[in-house]
Amino acid sequence: MIAETGLIALWLAAALALLQFALGAIGLRMGRDDYYAAIRPVAVAQGLFVSLSFLLLIWLFLRSDMSVKLVVMNSASVKPLLYKFAGTWGNHEGSMLLWVTVMGLAGAFIALFERSLRTSTLVATLAAQAFISLGFYAFLLVSSNPFERMFPVPADGQGLNPLLQDPGLAFHPPTLYFGYVGLSVAFSFAVGAMITRDVGAAFAKAMRPWVLGAWIFLTLGITAGSYWAYYELGWGGWWFWDPVENASLMPWLAATALLHSVTVLATRDSLRAWTLMLAVVAFSMSMIGTFLVRSGILTSVHAFAVDPERGSFILALLALYIGGAMALFALRVGTVKEGKRFELVSREGALVANNLLLSVILALVFIGTLYPLLVEAVTGDKLSVGPPYFNLATGPLALLLVAVMAAGPLLRWRRDNAKALLNRISIPILLTAATLFVLVLFTTGMSILALLGLALAVGVAIASFAPLWKRNLRRTPLHIYGMVFAHFGIAVALVGMACESSFTEEKLVAAKPGDEIVVNNWRLQFEAIEPMAGPNWTALESRMTAQYGDGVIHEITPQNRMFAAAQTQTSEAALLTRWNGQLYVVLGEGDSEGRWQIRVWWKPFVTLIWFGGILVALGGFLAMIGRLQRGYKQRKQREYAEMML
Amino acid sequence: MKAKHQRLTLALLAVVALVGAGLLAAYALQDQASYFYTPSDIVEQKPAPGTAIRLGGMVEEGSIQRSADGVTVQFVVMDAGARQKVTYTGITPDLFAEGSGVVADGRLDANGIFGAETLLAKHDENYIPRELEGIDMTSGKHKTETLVQ
Structure with a gap:
């Protein structure tokens, strides 16, 4: 029954999208205000029904309902709960339903909260949104029905692609x-x-x-x-x-x-x-x-x-x-x-x-x-x-x-002069030049792109804070901070990229338990190979210790996993993160002499790539809050002014 | 920028930028795109040594040999018409095996041996590298089912 309810909800949502589009199109053509008024509730209802449909699909995955084809093809009853849940969108039909759900919710959100736009433009926007959704509804209902049943009901599902079990x-x-x-x-x-x-x-x-x-x-x-x-x-x-x-x-x-x-x-x-x-x-x-x-x-x-x-x-x-x-x-x-x-x-x-x-x-x-x-x-x-x-x-x-x-x-x-700009940016330019000089002098084998990238990143990192120069930091609007963070994040990521491509050290060896591997300042001790078993996989795990200089000895365990349900192997790398980089260890195959292939990378500052990405997103987030706050304040002021009139 | 023609100038700038992008892409693609060859293609077309190419076929039964260093493998990639020697240093991908499909990026050396820089094998039962679809790799010893599921 759950599957059928989900399908009905999906059909209803599709019908509402059609209604939303028609209301908008006809309303705009004939200039009917009553049509305008109706389009908001319809958009909200569409969002609710499509969400219901998606929630029901999640429910089917969570209870491992093996009478539903999609669940059979992409899930298994022994799978960890998180992957049953995430498996809902780890497949074609589910991911399309997720898409159209997010779209429906976005439409509902606009209908509920957008107040500053001219009404006719808002109506046209909602109609356009419904028109796009309609295509995806048609796609789901005609060729990718996520709620399709399966007869006879199989004993268990085929599992999720192991690479996706993460x-x-x-x-x-x-x-x-x-x-x-x-x-x-x-x-x-x-x-x-x-x-x-x-x-x-x-x-x-x-x-x-x-x-x-x-x-x-x-x-x-x-x-x-x-x-x-x-x-x-x-x-x-x-x-x-x-x-x-x-x-x-x-x-x-x-x-x-x-x-x-x-x-x-x-x-x-x-x-x-x-x-x-x-x-x-x-x-x-x-x-x-x-x-x-x-x-x-x-x-x-x-x-x-x-x-x-x-x-x-x-x-x-x-x-x-x-x-x-x-x-x-x-x-x-x-x-x-x-x-x-x-x-x-x-x-x-x-x-x-x-x-x-x-x-x-x-x-x-x-x-x-x-x-x-x-x-x-x-x-x-x-x-x-x-x-x-x-x-x-x-x-x-x-x-x-x-x-x-x-x-x-x-x-x-609107207008500025180039000389003044050069003045303002002189310090970052000098820093970039100095960095370039130092890098050319003291490093070897850096590619031109990495060399320029690293030098530029240093200058840009400083320059990104320049907009805050001589500002009252407490009264600076949030979106300025957003821009500063985002631009600084780009510089940080660029440092990571340049360092990773230039200074990575790599070693590939065939080692026996007891051997030592040295990469940069790291000493790795290969101790043993042991079999392991997880909820739906078995693995060979190598036990190793790693030590950076005279630092703490870490235990690391790169693995090779076999997934029974899909007969697939994946290799689980072992990572050790320090402030100045990441150690990356992969276990390969064994040979007849009892040696195992082991590949080790030391990647200086590689993590900055992703920290940079997060900073960029954080900057966007700050700007968003700043803009929304400001928009809200302006609207309140406008409403207040209108009330006074 | 003359204020009168600002819009036109912007539009022209955009067109120039996109045409520039197209030319740059065409130039870079000429040197950097690597063509796909089967062993038979290599015999027929003889790509120049040192050019980046992509080789695809089936790993011949009994051909995988590991070197003394333990990290280099030699094997033969074959299709219905020809065989190609390949050498690769690194960890072989999961499910890289004799009698199974493989796609390798690399270059031919002066002796006609293909030095692979990356290897792609099928990574699960439902997957075969796209390039291998529809290529006949049968020979006396093998059946097609081993490749096409």
């Missing part, structure tokens, strides 16, 4: 989905504003929290995904330029650009058409990301279902939404009035440079990711585009972008 699964997909959906909301706002020809500062202010929110979640999702790949795959790398990673990076790049241009629009009422375009691009990127990951066009741990029908369905949705939005943009861009003007050397100018550089990097990642698919479709040749291309193409531009990031916040809005 606490990361509970957070990583929802985080990214919040990001994607946030961008879809921004897109709906853009469509709404284009339909009602209401593109201006008010629309930008309504859209900004959603862009900011989406961007925070994407930042966290990418940071977490990177760390997850780092420790779960056992390859010692933190970014592989895998198409699936790029699928999350591309929306982030677009969202970062959008975040900056929407700020220009909200504060200065410039870059109107440009911001609209970026909103369309950002959402397109999240749709393309979903398409790449979910259509089975790529093989990876993320491609749950290799099913051509589903791939075509997502492709059709993609074409419909992106094509529709582009067409609307082309039709309406002429009616968007030009915003306020600015000089080349100004805050706006720097933000345009930021936007252009981000767009170019985005284009490079996009081309590199899709090129193999394109070539294969056209000529049938198979090829792969990997790190050499992406590092070469995007690395120098990313450094340039970071340099602009240091200078931009020190420029005044």
